[in-house]
Amino acid sequence: PFGFQAFYPGPGLGGHCIPIDPYYLSWKAQQEGIPTRFIELAGEINTNMPVFVVSKIREALQHRDKNIDGARVLLLGIAYKANVNDARETPAAEILRLLQDEEANVSYHDPHIPSFPRMRNYHFELCSIELTAENLASQDCVVIVTDHQAIDWPLVAEHASLIVDTRNVIGNY
Numbered sequence: 001p002f003g004f005q006a007f008y009p010g011p012g013l014g015g016h017c018i019p020i021d022p023y024y025l026s027w028k029a030q031q032e033g034i035p036t037r038f039i040e041l042a043g044e045i046n047t048n049m050p051v052f053v054v055s056k057i058r059e060a061l062q063h064r065d066k067n068i069d070g071a072r073v074l075l076l077g078i079a080y081k082a083n084v085n086d087a088r089e090t091p092a093a094e095i096l097r098l099l100q101d102e103e104a105n106v107s108y109h110d111p112h113i114p115s116f117p118r119m120r121n122y123h124f125e126l127c128s129i130e131l132t133a134e135n136l137a138s139q140d141c142v143v144i145v146t147d148h149q150a151i152d153w154p155l156v157a158e159h160a161s162l163i164v165d166t167r168n169v170i171g172n173y
Contacts, residue, residue, distance in 0.1 A: 014080025
């Protein structure tokens with residue numbers, strides 16, 4: 001009601017408006033001599049969230065005496081928000097790039113996006129893998145990026161040995 005839209009912390013922002021449009025406002029405000037520190041700060045925090053997520057993955061793996069180099073990491077959900085097939089500006093792309101830069105073996109599962117779309121700054125030759133008990137158990141780390149309702153979360157909770165949950169989904173299981 002009253003135009004309220006709740007936003008919850010996650011691995012970063014995506015989509016066609018929130019990660020981009022505030023900068024138009026900031027640009028116009030600065031032309032008029034109006035500071036936009038909050039917009040710039042929010043943008044900086046949101047832009048750095050994928051780096052933060054990868055640091056949490058590295059830390060979780062180290063607690064299991066594993067290195068990120070060579071680790072098998074499965075990203076669950078690459079769409080920028082739940083229950084859509086839209087990957088525009090998705091933080092999953094930067095998380096994937098950062099993991100590959102660290103020599104992790106990355107795969108993904110997204111029931112809405114069968115192959116990773118070509119993007120302005122990213123291109124990955126990856127297709128969504130099947131979400132099975134065997135695939136989950138074979139991963140060193142499973143990272144929840146997008147909390148699609150179509151994902152079998154009890155299956156994930158039961159068979160993944162290490163989960164980094166950026167959407168607070170697994171706490172219910």
